[in-house]
Amino acid sequence: MSKQNQYIRWFEELTINDIPLVGGKNASLGEMYRELASEGVIVPNGFAITAEAYRYMLDQAGAWPRLHELLDCVDDNDVEELARRAQQARDLVYAAPLPADLQQQILDAFRQLQQQYQEDLTVAVRSSATAEDLPTASFAGQQDTYLNIRGGQALLDACKRCFASLFTDRAIHYRLDQGFDHFKIGLSIGVMKMVRSDLAASGVMFSLDTESGFNDAVFITGAYGLGENVVQGAVDPDEFYVHKPTFAKGYRAVLRRTLGAKKIKMIYSDGRTREPIRNVATSNYERRQFCIDDAEVLQLADYALKIERHYGRPMDMEWAKDGLDGKLYIVQARPETVASQKVGNVLEQYQLKQVGEVIVKGHAVGSKIAVGQARVIDSVAKLGSFKPGEVLVADMTTPDWEPVMKTAAAIVTNRGGRTCHAAIIARELGVPAVIGCESATTAITSGSLVTVSCAEGDVGKVYAGRLDFEVKHTDLSQLQRPKTKIMLNLGNPELAFKLSFLPNDGVGLARMEFIITEYIKAHPLALIHPEKVADAGELEQLQQLTEGYAKPEEFFIQRLAEGVGTIAAAFHPKPVVVRMSDFKTNEYATLLGGRWFERDEANPMIGFRGASRYVHPAYAEGFALECAAMKRVREQMGLKNVVLMIPFCRRIEEAERVLAYMAELGLKRGDDGLEIYVMCEIPNNVILIDEFAKLFDGFSIGSNDLTQLTLGVDRDSEIVANDFDERDAGVKTMIKWAVEGARRNGRHSGLCGQAPSDYPEMAEYLVEIGIDSMSLNPDTVLLTTQRLLDLERKLGR
Numbered sequence: 001m002s003k004q005n006q007y008i009r010w011f012e013e014l015t016i017n018d019i020p021l022v023g024g025k026n027a028s029l030g031e032m033y034r035e036l037a038s039e040g041v042i043v044p045n046g047f048a049i050t051a052e053a054y055r056y057m058l059d060q061a062g063a064w065p066r067l068h069e070l071l072d073c074v075d076d077n078d079v080e081e082l083a084r085r086a087q088q089a090r091d092l093v094y095a096a097p098l099p100a101d102l103q104q105q106i107l108d109a110f111r112q113l114q115q116q117y118q119e120d121l122t123v124a125v126r127s128s129a130t131a132e133d134l135p136t137a138s139f140a141g142q143q144d145t146y147l148n149i150r151g152g153q154a155l156l157d158a159c160k161r162c163f164a165s166l167f168t169d170r171a172i173h174y175r176l177d178q179g180f181d182h183f184k185i186g187l188s189i190g191v192m193k194m195v196r197s198d199l200a201a202s203g204v205m206f207s208l209d210t211e212s213g214f215n216d217a218v219f220i221t222g223a224y225g226l227g228e229n230v231v232q233g234a235v236d237p238d239e240f241y242v243h244k245p246t247f248a249k250g251y252r253a254v255l256r257r258t259l260g261a262k263k264i265k266m267i268y269s270d271g272r273t274r275e276p277i278r279n280v281a282t283s284n285y286e287r288r289q290f291c292i293d294d295a296e297v298l299q300l301a302d303y304a305l306k307i308e309r310h311y312g313r314p315m316d317m318e319w320a321k322d323g324l325d326g327k328l329y330i331v332q333a334r335p336e337t338v339a340s341q342k343v344g345n346v347l348e349q350y351q352l353k354q355v356g357e358v359i360v361k362g363h364a365v366g367s368k369i370a371v372g373q374a375r376v377i378d379s380v381a382k383l384g385s386f387k388p389g390e391v392l393v394a395d396m397t398t399p400d401w402e403p404v405m406k407t408a409a410a411i412v413t414n415r416g417g418r419t420c421h422a423a424i425i426a427r428e429l430g431v432p433a434v435i436g437c438e439s440a441t442t443a444i445t446s447g448s449l450v451t452v453s454c455a456e457g458d459v460g461k462v463y464a465g466r467l468d469f470e471v472k473h474t475d476l477s478q479l480q481r482p483k484t485k486i487m488l489n490l491g492n493p494e495l496a497f498k499l500s501f502l503p504n505d506g507v508g509l510a511r512m513e514f515i516i517t518e519y520i521k522a523h524p525l526a527l528i529h530p531e532k533v534a535d536a537g538e539l540e541q542l543q544q545l546t547e548g549y550a551k552p553e554e555f556f557i558q559r560l561a562e563g564v565g566t567i568a569a570a571f572h573p574k575p576v577v578v579r580m581s582d583f584k585t586n587e588y589a590t591l592l593g594g595r596w597f598e599r600d601e602a603n604p605m606i607g608f609r610g611a612s613r614y615v616h617p618a619y620a621e622g623f624a625l626e627c628a629a630m631k632r633v634r635e636q637m638g639l640k641n642v643v644l645m646i647p648f649c650r651r652i653e654e655a656e657r658v659l660a661y662m663a664e665l666g667l668k669r670g671d672d673g674l675e676i677y678v679m680c681e682i683p684n685n686v687i688l689i690d691e692f693a694k695l696f697d698g699f700s701i702g703s704n705d706l707t708q709l710t711l712g713v714d715r716d717s718e719i720v721a722n723d724f725d726e727r728d729a730g731v732k733t734m735i736k737w738a739v740e741g742a743r744r745n746g747r748h749s750g751l752c753g754q755a756p757s758d759y760p761e762m763a764e765y766l767v768e769i770g771i772d773s774m775s776l777n778p779d780t781v782l783l784t785t786q787r788l789l790d791l792e793r794k795l796g797r
Helices: 016-035 051-061 064-071 079-095 100-117 152-167 169-178 228-232 244-248 284-288 294-311 380-385 399-405 421-429 493-499 512-520 524-528 536-545 552-571 620-635 652-664 683-687 703-711 729-744 760-768 778-794
Strands: 008-010 046-049 123-129 145-149 187-193 201-206 217-224 238-243 256-258 264-268 277-281 315-321 328-335 346-352 358-365 369-376 391-394 410-413 433-435 449-453 459-464 469-475 485-490 507-511 576-579 642-646 676-680 698-701 748-751 773-776
Touching: 008 016, 008 100, 016 046, 016 051, 016 123, 016 187, 016 294, 016 328, 046 100, 046 123, 051 064, 051 100, 051 152, 051 187, 064 079, 079 152, 079 169, 079 380, 079 399, 100 152, 100 187, 123 152, 145 152, 152 169, 152 187, 169 399, 201 228, 201 294, 217 228, 217 244, 217 294, 228 264, 238 244, 238 294, 238 552, 244 294, 256 552, 294 315, 294 328, 346 449, 346 778, 358 410, 358 421, 369 410, 380 399, 391 399, 399 421, 410 421, 421 433, 433 459, 485 493, 485 778, 493 552, 507 512, 507 552, 507 773, 512 552, 524 536, 524 552, 524 620, 552 576, 552 620, 620 642, 620 652, 642 652, 652 676, 676 683, 683 703, 683 729, 698 729, 703 729, 729 748, 729 760, 760 778, 773 778
Parallel strands: 369 391, 391 410, 410 433, 485 507, 485 773, 507 576, 576 642, 642 676, 676 698, 698 748, 748 773
Antiparallel strands: 008 046, 046 187, 123 145, 123 187, 201 217, 201 315, 217 238, 238 256, 264 277, 315 328, 346 469, 358 433, 358 459, 369 449, 449 459
């Protein structure tokens, strides 16, 4: 390297081994620019100003002795003193002049970059510390970045500000906390072409699920404008998941998506202020649309997989879409440092034992529960009033808040998504956080006792008062698997990734009804025939639900496919048995628009439900939408582990009609490995099991309905509730006959009712009669597994 350019390294000259010279961020950019361009990963070009330049500048200014005076004995527990010393250190560094030869090298490199892009180039000036983006410590957001820097003099000033940011309060505190020496760390600066995402969109993505650590998904967030809003948590972004194993097999489908509010976007300033960037409100149209389309989501997933494969570990990446050339760029990639660092095989489960009043809801970060007094903080200046062990409630957080965040019992914010600053730090600290609540700072009162729960799925909740909860720790490394397969009952897709870590053999009952109720909310026929909905208010709600979809039916198909697909992906390649809809008429009527399509029945439990609906003119169109969604899950998403199951199938003739209709709709049993089970929950299913076995691949015994119909007890009736007992000798005999009949015909037998979850003796009985599998509620899996292992040992199996 000639002396003329001794402090400049172009990205094409750098590799990941150059961290001591240019820091983690720049070394990674150089590595990707050199090695991944041939694989189609686009990184904007730029150059690094080396950490030696930082040291050279301070050498020439004679600044080291004073910096040692300020920092050698700083106390990170004295927040005010730390802030005073940090400000003095920054002032000292910023006042140090850039040596003339260093200035010239920076300006020469800038001119060369301008010539490459042949445009009125603006650049991003990004800090890259030599202890940054390491596999065990992210240093995320500790130093400053400056965007939309135009012209040589503005660039030189931004560089000085970048150098000074090595001594922000948060950076000093973080280094002390992590055990890094202030003077063994240098600061490099990355100068790279600005991607014009101010005219498009940008965001953050991870090559695993950040909340559960589930490694088979790419998690992408995005919003309009420059990416700082997503990183800082100033905006609630769109979210997308892509399933890695099926993507690798050539299936190109978004697994799941969630529309974010995206209320603001960061754009270039109009020149009327000194600031080069500013935030503006997004339009209603922008808020109702996803910031990128499916093809772009899939391209980003492709980038993520290539980057992860190259580095050989889970990665945290920032992306940006250029509104001028339409291309997607990677502007940062670093090791993911939280979920991937979890060691051991101990399952930690938090569970609320009480219900309470929900004050606010938002995105759950982590899966823990915490109780504490709330402290609403509306500015950095008031952080001194925060006491350790309190629940931090704020509009949003920035890296300056980190010294306080590490002492909080939990964190709650108005704004932000699951990849924002507050979420990243909460994960790193192992603190539960509820992000993006919108009204937390007004709805929660300082000094009030609250319970913060992130243990109930993707939605985090803040409850009034103290609620009891328990924490279970289970060492899974020593847990053997019983010969009887243990499967899960599951309806909520939000819990799927986390529950996949339970020892299991798949999902024995994925309830479609939960997905329809929670994520669709509308009756399928109301979406197909809105002209029959004779209520203006309901019509307006239907229109709001389906806004942005080509047809209302597509809304139903996509939402149902994504819900089922998420569960199937979480347990892939294990079987996931999806029960087609089994609402009763009174339950269907409660869906939006449902009352216009459902009749009153005296006893819905034995009325128009299950298989009888599917080929009936009153519902066949609705069943066709269900089948279209399942076809999408298997064929477009590639989740062939989905097994379909027909509930409440009364007669052989009915089964034949349903299977023929499904074949017409593209779901023919046997095609592309499709298996179809039937619920064995009507005495006739047991009596004619040899005939049903000719039509279906397996039987799932529904103990609730089988008990109801064997004993003649309406399970909705409180009067005869005491007579409802799955342990009755007659019911057990029915179950035994079903298991024996399935075995006789070479068909799978399982049980998916409440009985083995509620009664240990029923689980033991099922093992004794040789059932193939039982599907349990997740909270009973570990205990039941232990019992089955003991029983199998006694039985000599």
